Amino acid sequence: MPVINQILLGIEQLLYPPKCVNCGAYLEIPPSQDYSLEACFCNQCAAAGFFPINKPYCTQCGLQLPRPILKNNKNRDNQATCENHVCESCLKTHLKLGKVRASGQYQGILKDGIHLFKYQSKLSLAKAFEHMMFKTFERHFEKQDINIIMPVPLHKKRLISRGFNQAFILVRNFNRHYKQKFGQPPSWQIDARVLVRSKKTAPQTGFDITQRKNNLKGAFRVKNRKAVENQHILLVDDVFTTGATCNEAAKELLKNGASKVDALVLART
Numbered sequence: 001m002p003v004i005n006q007i008l009l010g011i012e013q014l015l016y017p018p019k020c021v022n023c024g025a026y027l028e029i030p031p032s033q034d035y036s037l038e039a040c041f042c043n044q045c046a047a048a049g050f051f052p053i054n055k056p057y058c059t060q061c062g063l064q065l066p067r068p069i070l071k072n073n074k075n076r077d078n079q080a081t082c083e084n085h086v087c088e089s090c091l092k093t094h095l096k097l098g099k100v101r102a103s104g105q106y107q108g109i110l111k112d113g114i115h116l117f118k119y120q121s122k123l124s125l126a127k128a129f130e131h132m133m134f135k136t137f138e139r140h141f142e143k144q145d146i147n148i149i150m151p152v153p154l155h156k157k158r159l160i161s162r163g164f165n166q167a168f169i170l171v172r173n174f175n176r177h178y179k180q181k182f183g184q185p186p187s188w189q190i191d192a193r194v195l196v197r198s199k200k201t202a203p204q205t206g207f208d209i210t211q212r213k214n215n216l217k218g219a220f221r222v223k224n225r226k227a228v229e230n231q232h233i234l235l236v237d238d239v240f241t242t243g244a245t246c247n248e249a250a251k252e253l254l255k256n257g258a259s260k261v262d263a264l265v266l267a268r269t
Contacts, residue, residue, distance in 0.1 A: 051105040058087035101140040102268035212244035229257035
């Protein structure tokens with residue numbers, strides 16, 4: 001970090017000492033900015049922990065699968081069960097999405113952080129979240145032929161009520177992160193206008209998978225078919241539970257000529 005930036009950061013921290021986003025306790029952080037999620041919480045609140053998604057996980061929906069207890073690590077058959085594979089749900093119900101990848105499990109401080117971010121407007125979490133998302137993008141999608149990164153839209157009434165679209169916040173600086181990392185502009189673009197949420201739906205909380213699907217039928221509309229034709233699109237959202245939201249959006253995009261639709265999410269339940 002340049003010296004001038006360190007000085008400005010030091011002044012900012014003196015004037016506005018960082019606090020835990022959850023309980024408000026003052027934090028001690030090093031002069032160089034720490035963009036990790038743990039740095040947003042005090043030690044007591046961070047004790048809830050962060051749960052990454054490790055092998056084995058579903059190769060399609062990204063669900064963390066239980067890791068079997070191996071009696072013999074040299075046994076190839078047992079070892080194979082630790083590899084990524086398609087989960088039972090995806091075998092029974094085919095998603096329109098190509099694949100889904102998440103930054104972590106919807107537990108601990110990630111779950112707490114998302115609730116604070118969405119419902120209490122703790123936008124100081126945005127930098128930590130966007131850094132997590134970009135790392136996940138690098139790991140799973142950077143070498144893919146992505147054409148458009150598309151935040152899942154909110155209905156205009158929900159957007160006015162909340163004041164921001166959390167999905168857009170997660171990726172708004174992806175261009176800058178990419179240029180900093182690779183020294184050149186990306187081949188993809190971020191588009192938050194072509195796909196719109198034309199139907200105001202009820203909150204999905206408390207609905208089972210069938211109710212979620214019915215609730216979202218016809219919720220999305222593509223404004224410009226030519227913009228998505230033959231394009232590999234990466235949908236972005238904060239939480240993936242049953243996949244009803246992303247799947248309905250993917251269905252509309254594919255119906256309008258998109259060649260493939262994947263999803264990148266912050267958390268997977």
